[in-house]
Amino acid sequence: MGQVITCPSGLTGRIRGMKVKEERVLTDRKLARTGGQVDELLAACWEETLDPGPYDLGGRPLDWGKVLQGDRFFALLQVRAHTYGATYGFSVGCRADSCRAKIDWELDLASLPVRPLSDASRAAFLDGNRFEATLADAGKKVWFRLLTGDDERKLPAVQRASPERVLSSMLSYRVLEVDGVDPRHKRAFLEDLSLRDADALLDELDRVDCGVDTTIEIECPTCLLTQDIELPFDRGFFLPGRERTRRRLERISSSPG
Ligand SMILES: [Zn+2]
Numbered sequence: 001m002g003q004v005i006t007c008p009s010g011l012t013g014r015i016r017g018m019k020v021k022e023e024r025v026l027t028d029r030k031l032a033r034t035g036g037q038v039d040e041l042l043a044a045c046w047e048e049t050l051d052p053g054p055y056d057l058g059g060r061p062l063d064w065g066k067v068l069q070g071d072r073f074f075a076l077l078q079v080r081a082h083t084y085g086a087t088y089g090f091s092v093g094c095r096a097d098s099c100r101a102k103i104d105w106e107l108d109l110a111s112l113p114v115r116p117l118s119d120a121s122r123a124a125f126l127d128g129n130r131f132e133a134t135l136a137d138a139g140k141k142v143w144f145r146l147l148t149g150d151d152e153r154k155l156p157a158v159q160r161a162s163p164e165r166v167l168s169s170m171l172s173y174r175v176l177e178v179d180g181v182d183p184r185h186k187r188a189f190l191e192d193l194s195l196r197d198a199d200a201l202l203d204e205l206d207r208v209d210c211g212v213d214t215t216i217e218i219e220c221p222t223c224l225l226t227q228d229i230e231l232p233f234d235r236g237f238f239l240p241g242r243e244r245t246r247r248r249l250e251r252i253s254s255s256p257g
Helices: 020-027 029-034 036-045 069-084 119-126 149-161 163-174 183-191 195-208 240-254
Strands: 003-006 012-015 046-051 087-093 102-108 131-135 140-144 175-178 215-219 226-230
Touching: 003 069, 012 069, 020 036, 029 036, 036 046, 036 069, 036 149, 069 149, 102 215, 119 131, 119 195, 131 195, 140 195, 149 163, 163 175, 163 183, 163 195, 175 183
Parallel strands: none
Antiparallel strands: 003 012, 012 046, 087 102, 131 140, 140 175, 215 226
């Protein structure tokens, strides 16, 4: 029996756990490269839409490419938790240069803070995914959009195209229009932004978006340094049993005697 979940935008549906046949999706390198893995997995495990939230389905099944990043990630977390339980174990290296010990950490996925899509953001999304912000230094209004699954797939290529200009390609990708600036000069305008404006704009992009906060605080058991990390997504996220076995074996082989 599936489980009913409600995503940050209000999108509600029934999910099922992952099955052995999803292994093909998880190990498909071509899918991983094109970013299609998440779409395939979500499409397979999403059994039924009960409330489309802000998405216009037009009688068709939910298209995950049109779904907001925050919803996609939330649904993915729920599928994982429904399959194996909400406990996620992983290992990261301690950040302290003097330590660098391996930290084994366990987290309850249900404890990650979820930010719902506000009414104002929902209205802007429905109105063509168009959000307004004002740049203080430049003294101009800009319109930008929230990212969906289709963007998630395109962005790595955009960033690879100019690796030394990730910030400006990211902004250029998300900013639709600048008040009084010819679309042909948008990129040049954004290149010329003060970093303070760019930083404030990135904050605004985050503020109006919905999603799951994946920055967590962990403490190194060796040197006791607390540190903020981005939740890692290694193999243990989708195949936790194998990861658990590996960590257990490592502990046994590294224990003295
Ligand atoms: Zn440490």
